[in-house]
Amino acid sequence: MGVKRIYEEYQRPILGLISLIGLVAVWEFTVTYVIEFNPFFFTKPSHIATATKELLLGDRLWRDLAISSRAFLWGFTTAVIVGIPMGAVMGWRTRVEYTLDPFFTALYASPLVALAPLIILIFGVGLTGKAVLVFLLAVFPFIFNTYTGVKSTDQLLINVVRAFGGKERHLYVNVILPSTLPFIVAGARLAIGRGIVGVIVGEFYAASEGIGFAIAHFGDTYRLPEMFVGIIILSIIAVLLTEALRKFELIIAPYRAEMETR
Amino acid sequence: MTGVVNFYRERESHILGIGFIVLFLVVWEIIPLWVSLPRGVSLFFTTPSKIAAKFYQLMAAGTIQEHFYVSAWEFVVGLGLSIAVGLPFGLILGRSRTMDALLDPYVTALNATPRLVWLPLLIIWFGIGIWSKIMIVFLGAVFPLLINTYAGVKNVDRVLINMVRSFGAREWHVMKIVVLPYSVPYIVAGLRLAIGRAVLGVVVGEFFGATKGLGAMMAIAASAFQVDVVFVGVAIFMGISLIFTLTVKKIESNLTRWRPEQVKTF
Amino acid sequence: MVPYIRAQNVNLTFRPKNRDPVTALQGLSLEVGRGEFLSLVGPSGCGKSTFLNVLLGLLRPDQGEIHLDGKKISGPGYERAMVFQEFGLLPWRTVLANVELGMELKGVPASIRRERASELINLVGLTGFEHHYPHELSGGMKQRVGLARALATDPEVLLMDEPFAALDAQTRDLMQAELLQIWDRTKKTVIFVTHSIEEAAYLSDRVVVVTSRPGRAKKLIDIKLPRPRDYEMRLTPEFNDIKATIWNSLKDELISRGIGDGR
Structure with missing residues (x-):
């Protein structure tokens, strides 16, 4: 009874864990005993584990991560500083909205990553080039989500605050900010994904350090276990960041929990 | 006045x-x-007029058409594969709690991480030719489709399912009569995202170790400082993306006739 | 004589994940005659709708069984059809296609389907709206579609789960009158779940008061009003007496549940 009860309560995580362990076991078994193992073409969990240990104990991986993080943070922070006010003004002033909306929509819809070769050409392969790329990809989710958030503020709530004699300041603090914040956080989640794309593309394209470079370099030299470690670490970081933001969304706006698909 | x-x-x-x-x-x-x-x-x-002149020149020489053909092929095959895989899996995960729980860790992890990180591995597995690009297009486009189909299935009105069941419908009929039509707006929204990701996959995939395709054309031009050629590529991708996005948005707004509620996705 | 529908000692407990089990029905027994119009009234969440779903065959009781015309109910069947409170119309299908749905699943050929659907659309007074979509209809019209769809498979028993609860007061009065006419013409057995004492008294041959959760039949009240019934009848002292009888029986259940404790 007790075991069954626990299983019913935590069915999802238990099944997820079983499935992960199962995959690792089947993978290891198949590659070891069933098919002929070619280390230049494939790898197996035990080799990845060894590589993980080596890389975590060495300092190269940490340096790569630090370098990529710096580029990411610079670009992302700039995107926040530029994107949120820009979106807010677009949402609040109709003329600004009319003027900028088609231009930004065209940019948001197009694969800006296509500019990567040019940006690297202009700003170089170092920190600046990557940060500019991150900014360019991450700024639009902030602009458009802030804009949508401000636009979709319930007119009724605005009228309520005005009817009770609220000043403009009250309007911003008590109505518009709370109803826009969830949109901004959702935008941040999108921006993280796009920002990571920026770093990776920049480092794949031309770099001599950074996690993206490391993955590409391990690939070029056929060190598959190390390459998998890089991919897995990047996945873990991405999952942690997006899940943290999702939790944060639930905390600041539990009533909107159902609104967005993942 | x-x-x-x-x-x-x-x-x-x-x-x-x-x-x-x-x-x-x-x-x-x-x-x-x-x-x-x-x-x-x-x-x-460079300036817009120089870019336009270059565009005309490359068109006249047939260079763009040649590269475009390769890129379009990668796009079509990759997107086709992702539809063929994403829709059925979305339906299955949406209807089966067990399958959902079993596959959730992979879907979450793969979806959160930019699929581009797999590019070096795909190049090892599929070579630097067209197939590694198709696979990166597929990986990019499959998750928006899968996840939106899943969301559509999960949001299906219980009353409608009970209603068709009350007429003795089996699971297959429930799928065909209720679940699938109900998910269509979600799937179309997913398709819009998937197209964007697919174009991204084509561009970036061709940046690395390719000689054919618009992305390759841009990368090669960039290393030769031919900035106007790079911009020609940017403009083409921009135009294509806009046409696709507007077309799918048009389809979406036609569907709102019976759309149950606003389907919100980015 | 064996009754047409006989529910014996039906028990049903819901066991939702991560929450305490809820006993919805306990020892519910009930007999319904062929062609009878029977209403179930009871406090919110007393299990009336659950019972209807058991009758429909969508839920299986933990204990007890229900026989229909001597046969045990073990799943959905074409001799029963439900009219849903939320209408349950497919939004992407026209009125005609919605009415055809049950027949489609039953495997009725398309031409016969169309003909029969048109007849029923006429019966519920929606002629001219065959090619409209549900979102173009008012609430009352939507429920007419729901009624036509249920009648289309020609069931013996109509199960109606608060069918008029989502309608405004006047539409509701109108729909009640039309339901009575249709019932008179088609001679179906109707089991009608409602919150409204007035509605139950006006429509039914018998009213069953269901206890608050877990639900069981507390009291059977015969409505000895002549038929056909009309709206004026609701203004008579006899009608008020009937309402008072139902109310008195229901009152204790509402109090024991605590009024205001919605669901």
Whole structure:
């Protein structure tokens, strides 16, 4: 009874864990005993584990991560500083909205990553080039989500605050900010994904350090276990960041929990 | 005079929107006439008119068509594969709690991480030819489709399912009559995202170790400092993306006739 | 004589994940005659709708069984059809296609389907709206579609789960009158779940008061009003007496549940 009860309560995580362990076991078994193992073409969990240990104990991986993080943070922070006010003004002033909306929509819809070769050409392969790329990809989710958030503020709530004699300041603090914040956080989640794309593309394209470079370099030299470690670490970081933001969304706006698909 | 004012008032949004884009292009065009650019900058600088001229020149030479054909093929096959895989899996995960729980860790992890990180591995597995690009397009496009189909299935009105069940419908009928039609707006929204990701996959995939395709054309041009060729590529991708996005949005707004509620996705 | 529908000692407990089990029905027994119009009234969440879903065959009781015409109910069947409170119309299908749905699943050929659907659309007074979509209809019209769809498979028993609860007061009065006419013409057995004492008294041959959760039949009240019934009848002292009888029986259940404790 007790075991069954626990299983019913935590069915999802238990099944997820079983499935992960199962995959690792089947993978290891198949590659070891069933098919002929070619280390230049494939790898197996035990080799990845060894590589993980080596890389975590060495300092190269940490340096790569630090370098990529710096580029990411610079670009992302700039995107926040530029994107949120820009979106807010677009949402609040109709003329600004009319003027900028088609231009930004065209940019948001197009694969800006296509500019990567040019940006690297202009700003170089170092920190600046990557940060500019991150900014360019991450700024639009902030602009458009802030804009949508401000636009979709319930007119009724605005009228309520005005009817009770609220000043403009009250309007911003008590109505518009709370109803826009969830949109901004959702935008941040999108921006993280796009920002990571920026770093990776920049480092794949031309770099001599950074996690993206490391993955590409391990690939070029056929060190598959190390390459998998890089991919897995990047996945873990991405999952942690997006899940943290999702939790944060639930905390600041539990009533909107159902609104967005993942 | 009032006629002009009224004309402006009625079309203000279009006039301002198009006006800004025109202004942007004009300013860009006349910058080199205004200020003399330093040597280092002028090397990277080009103007809309030069880009247009280059575009025409490359079209006339057939260069663009040649690269475009390769890129389009990668796009079509990759997107086709992702539809063929994403839809059924989305339906299955949406209807089966066990399958959902078993596959959730992979879907979450793969979806959160930019699929581009798999590119080096895909190049090892599929070579630097067309198939590694198709696979990166597939990986990028499959998750928006899968996840949106899943969301559509999960949101299906219980009353409708009970209703068809009350007429003795089996699982297959429930799928066909209720679940699938109900998910269509979600799937179309997913398709819009998937198209964007697929184009991204084509571009980036071709940046690395390819000789054919628009992305390769751009990468090669960039390393030769042919900035106007790079911009021709950017403009083509921009145009294609806009056409796709607007088309799918049009389809989406036609579906709102019976759409149960606003389907919100980015 | 064996009754047409006989529910014996039906028990049903819901066991939702991560929450305490809820006993919805306990020892519910009930007999319904062929062609009878029977209403179930009871406090919110007393299990009336659950019972209807058991009758429909969508839920299986933990204990007890229900026989229909001597046969045990073990799943959905074409001799029963439900009219849902939320209408349950497919939004992407026209009125005609919605009415055809049950027949489609039953495997009725398309031409016969169309003909029969048109007849029923006529019966519920929606002629001219065959090619409209549900979102173009008012609430009352939507429920007419729901009624036509249920009648289309020609069931013996109509199960109606608060069918008029989502309608405004006047539409509701109108729909009640039309339901009575249709019932008179088609001679179906109707089991009708409602919150409204007035509605139950006006429509039914018998009213069953269901206890608050877990639900069981507390009291059977015969409505000895002549038929056909009309709206004026609701203004008579006899009608008020009937309402008072139902109310008195229901009152204790509402109090024991605590009024205001919605669901």
